[in-house]
Amino acid sequence: MSTTVTYLFDPLCGWCYGASPAIQRLGQEATITLELAPTGLFSGGGRVMSADFADFAWSNDVRIGKLTGQTFSEAYRNQVLGQHGTRFDSSAASLALTAVAHTAPAEELNTLKLLQEARYVNGLDICTPQGVDGVLRARGLTAAADLLARQDPDLQLQHDARVQKARRLMQAHGAQGVPAMVVHGASGARLVRGDALYNGHDALLAAIAGAAA
Structure with a gap:
């Protein structure tokens, strides 16, 4: 019997990037149905990169890298964090x-x-339509790229509905941030905090099993 796990995240969240190996492996589990739920945590708002924000982000990223082993490259530091005035x-x-x-x-x-690695490893800007278009086309996802290029209104509606659903889940379960997971089990839905993603695969599966019981 499969257990459904809703993964709450944001593509620009450094801790979510740190959790990427755990999430990718979880997605390969035959007994887990993994649903992605972008929360829009860093969507909109008009935030731009500044020297102070870049310094704060880099100090946080160094901590994440030490804990998880994920790469935060000099290309990212220079070409993303170093581009003050660009959109975040x-x-x-x-x-x-x-x-x-x-x-x-x-x-x-x-x-x-791929989007996370484009930013944190390759130092590419994924905050623009052109940036994500390049990632999609390099993977051969031309149908998705074309859909974005057309600025399809139905796509925007689907996206907004996903974000609102994710935010309702966060509110309902008291999630204070991302990453986090909501496990849908026999007794209902329960929150598994993001720190479970950094303790190894066996511990993660045990946390999910406990929440699903």
Whole structure:
């Protein structure tokens, strides 16, 4: 019997990138049905990169890298954090994931990984439609890229509905941030905090099993 796990995240969240290996492995579990739920945590708001914000982000990223072993490259530090005045907005990346979910759902989890690596490893800007378009087309996800390019209003509605559903889950279960998971089990839905994603695969499965019981 499969257990459904809803993964609450934002593509620009460094801790979510740190959890990427755990989430990718979880997505391969035959007994787990993993649903991606972008929360829009860093969508909109008009935030731009500044020297102070870049310094704060880098100090946090160094901590995440030491804990998880994930790469935060000098290309990311220079070409993303160093580009002061550029947008810090996850709308384009979250919309891209919705486009992939619509056109090639089996590719969505891997696309999240590719978007994260494009930013944190390759130093590419995934806060723009052009940036995410390049990631999608490099993977051969042309249908999703074309859907984004057309600025399809139905796609935007689907995306907004996903974000609102994720936010309702966060509110209902008292999630204070991302990453986090909601496990849907026999006795209802329960929150599993994000720190469970950094303690190893066996411990993660045990936490999910406990929440599903």
